[in-house]
Amino acid sequence: MMDELVFYDTMRQGLWSAVMISTPILVVALIAGLIIGLFQALTSVQEMTLTFVPKLAAIVAVFWVTMGFMTETLTSFFRGQLIPLIAGG
Template identity: 75%
Template sequence: MMSEALFYDTLRQGLWTAFVISIPILTVALTAGLVVGLFQALTSIQEMTLTFVPKLAAIVGVFWITMGFMSETLVDLFQTTLVPIIAGG
């Protein structure tokens, strides 16, 4: 049976890993949204797809670039934390 302290420590590590993995994508989405919003404000263009398409392209690009980092981080979490708990260690 898993103790309460081990449960909360595992939960904390999982949330921290999710936070670290999401930082690059969220940062790029915020930056792309600000740049496109500034461009729209300066040019008075109010097209809905103008905000969606560049942001989506930036997110996909950053996801593709950081996919190795994300995979390594998740594998490390599983190997050091979750697999020993599942195996009973």
């Protein structure tokens, strides 16, 4: 049976890993949204694809650049935290 302290520590580390993985994508989406919104407000262009396509391109680019970091973060979490719990250590 898993101790309550171990359970909560594993959950905390898992949530922290999720925050670390999602932060670059969310920051870029926020910055792209602000820039596009400012551009739309200044030019009075209200086109729906103008908001969607550049944001999607920025998110895909950042995802592609940070894929190695995301993989390393998940791998270290699994190796350091979950696999020892599954193996009984």
